[in-house]
Every structure is written in structure tokens, then in C-alpha cells.
Amino acid sequence: MLHGKNPGGPNSPGFFALKRHLDREGMATLLPDMPWSAKRYIDGDWEQAMVEIDGHVKTLRDAGATKIVFIGHSMGCAVSLGYALRPGKDVDAIALLAPGHSPHLYTTLPGLKALRESVEEARRMVTAGDTAKRKDFKDFNQGQSLLVRTTAPAYLSYFDPQSDAEMTRSASRIPARVPVLMVLGDKDPLYEYGRAFIFDKLPANPKSRYMEIQADHLNTPQIAAEDVTAWIRQAVKE
Numbered sequence: 001m002l003h004g005k006n007p008g009g010p011n012s013p014g015f016f017a018l019k020r021h022l023d024r025e026g027m028a029t030l031l032p033d034m035p036w037s038a039k040r041y042i043d044g045d046w047e048q049a050m051v052e053i054d055g056h057v058k059t060l061r062d063a064g065a066t067k068i069v070f071i072g073h074s075m076g077c078a079v080s081l082g083y084a085l086r087p088g089k090d091v092d093a094i095a096l097l098a099p100g101h102s103p104h105l106y107t108t109l110p111g112l113k114a115l116r117e118s119v120e121e122a123r124r125m126v127t128a129g130d131t132a133k134r135k136d137f138k139d140f141n142q143g144q145s146l147l148v149r150t151t152a153p154a155y156l157s158y159f160d161p162q163s164d165a166e167m168t169r170s171a172s173r174i175p176a177r178v179p180v181l182m183v184l185g186d187k188d189p190l191y192e193y194g195r196a197f198i199f200d201k202l203p204a205n206p207k208s209r210y211m212e213i214q215a216d217h218l219n220t221p222q223i224a225a226e227d228v229t230a231w232i233r234q235a236v237k238e
Contacts, residue, residue: 001015001018001019001029001030001031001070001071001072001073001076002034002053002070002071002072002073002075002076002077002079002080003015003031003034003037003073003074003075003076004036004073004074004075004076004100005036005037005041005042005074005075005100005101005139005141006036006037006038006041006042006139006141006146007038007141008036008037008038008073008074008075009033009037009038009039010031010032010033010037012073012218013218013222014073014218014219014220014221014222014223015031015073015097015221015222016031017221017222017225018071018097018221018222018224018225018228019031021222021225021226021229022225022228022229025229027229027232028060028063028064028065030056030059030060032052032056034049034052034076034079035048035049035052036049036075036079036158041146041148042148042150042154042155042158044154045151045153045154045157045158046082046154046157046158046163046164046165047157049079050082050083050086053079053083057090061090067092067093067236068090068091068092069092069093069094069095069232069235069236070083070084070091070093070094070095071094071095071097071221071228072094072095072096072097072099073097073098073100073220073221074098074099074100074101074217075100075101077096077097077098077099077100077101077167078099078100078101078102078165078166078167078170079165080094080096081094081096081164081167081170081171081174082164082165082170084174084175084178085164085170085173085174085175091174091175091178092178092235092236093178093179093180093181093207093232093235093236094174094178094179094180094181095180095181095182095183095228095231095232096180096181096182096183096198097183097220097221097224097228098183098184098185098188098190098215098217098218098220098221099167099182099184099190099198100141100142100190100217101141101158101165101167102166102167102168102190103119103158103159103160103161103163103165103166104161104166104168104169106119106140106159106161107119107161112140114138114145115138115139115140115159117138118137118138118155118159119155119156119159119160119161121137121152122137122152122153122155122156122159122160123152123156123160125152126152126153126156130152131151131152131153132151133151133152134149134150134151135149135150135152136148136149137149137150137152137155137159139159142189142217143189167197167198168197168198168201171198171199171201171202172201172202172203174202174203175203176203176204176205177205178205179205179206179207179208179209179235180199180202180205180208180209181208181209181210181211181228181231181232181235182195182198182199182209182210182211183211183212183213183220183224183227183228184210184211184212184213184220185212185213185214185215185216185217185219185220185223186212186213186214186215187214187215187216187217188215188216188217188220189217190217191212195210207234207235209231211224211227213227
């Protein structure tokens with residue numbers, strides 16, 4: 001389970017409620033503190049996150065897991081897709097719950113000029129070879145402006161619209177064998193973009209499913225818990 005970004009984390013109420021539900025249903029779950037949590041925001045680059053996930057998948061396999069299902073919330077959705085598109089990764093299904101973090105929108109929406117300028121500054125720094133200096137860059141999360149203190153390359157690995165962090169690019173590149181569930185709440189900021197924004201870009205898979213529910217961005221995982229559980233069982237069924 002990959003949580004949302006700062007102020008999110010493994011203890012986010014709605015996502016942790018889903019974990020408790022899955023535990024009660026007999027599923028082995030792992031909800032680690034990832035580099036984009038409130039405690040670690042943002043620790044290292046995208047590649048470091050991929051390496052950490054490798055370790056968590058190995059932990060589950062070593063404990064006897066026979067199927068590996070990624071459940072992402074908000075930014076955790078972007079990371080789930082970014083991991084799955086890499087060759088040879090151990091992913092049997094993906095649930096995208098209230099997807100969030102879109103560098104494409106961040107750099108195109110009129111009200112986010114400051115974030116666009118941060119991306120442009122980071123690109124200039126990389127071009128100039130200024131890759132080790134840590135500084136404050138802009139971020140945006142559910143209507144709130146945030147600061148990310150990191151290096152320019154690390155920032156771009158999460159915020160460049162051409163990076164694997166952009167779901168509209170990564171969705172089409174995951175293996176067609178991997179079914180995907182996408183759940184959007186009717187009060188989620190991404191709701192206006194609907195299924196076309198991400199889901200319709202996925203490779204066709206008969207087990208993939210798009211759902212809209214009555215929920216906001218934060219409580220979508222909790223409200224969708226029973227639907228998520230039922231879908232997982234069907235998605236990984238031989």
C-alpha cells in the first residue's frame with residue numbers, strides 16, 4: 001500500500017482504515033513510510049523510491065505472498081504505475097484510489113505559476129551542472145502550497161511532466177497483463193477529468209474496472225474498502 005504525499009503517510013486515517021479492512025479479510029498487507037510522506041518529504045529521488053519498493057515486495061514474497069497487488073492513494077497511485085511500467089517488476093494488479101500528483105496539470109493550470117517556475121529553475125540548475133545543492137522548490141497538494149527541500153535532479157524526478165511520475169504518460173506503458181482498478185470520488189478535484197485522464201489510457205484488460213463513488217479525496221480508500229477487496233479477489237483469481 002502506497003500512501004499519499006505530505007501531509008499524508010502510513011497513518012492517514014482513510015488509507016489506514018482500508019488496511020485494517022484488508023487485514024480482517026485475511027490479506028497480508030504492508031503500508032510502509034515512503035519518501036514522500038510528511039516525515040520524509042521528499043527523501044531522495046524517484047529511483048530511490050523504486051529501490052525501496054523492491055525491498056518491500058521482497059518482504060511480502062519472503063513472508064509467503066503468492067500475488068502482489070499495489071494499492072495507491074493519491075501520489076501513491078503515480079508511484080504504483082511508475083513502478084509497474086519498469087520491465088520485470090513483480091506486480092499482479094494495481095488499485096488506484098483517488099489518484100493524485102500530476103506534474104502535467106501542475107505545469108499547465110493557470111493558478112500554479114510558482115510551481116511551473118520551480119520546474120523551470122530546476123531544469124536550468126541541471127543544465128548548469130548544479131545538481132548537488134539542496135534548495136526549496138514548490139509543490140501543490142489539494143489546494144495547499146508546499147515547499148520541497150531537495151536537489152534539482154531529485155525534484156525533477158517527481159515533478160517533471162516528462163518523468164515517470166506523470167500518470168497520463170505512465171498509464172499506457174504498464175504491462176497489459178496487469179489489471180487496474182481506478183476509483184474516483186465525486187468530490188475529488190480530479191473528478192472533472194473522469195476516466196479519460198488516466199483509466200482510458202491503460203492497456204485493455206478484461207479485469208480492469210473504473211468506479212465513481214460518493215467520496216472526497218481523503219476518504220475514498222475507506223469508503224471503497226469493500227469494493228476494493230472484492231475486486232482484488234477477482235483480479236488475481238487464476
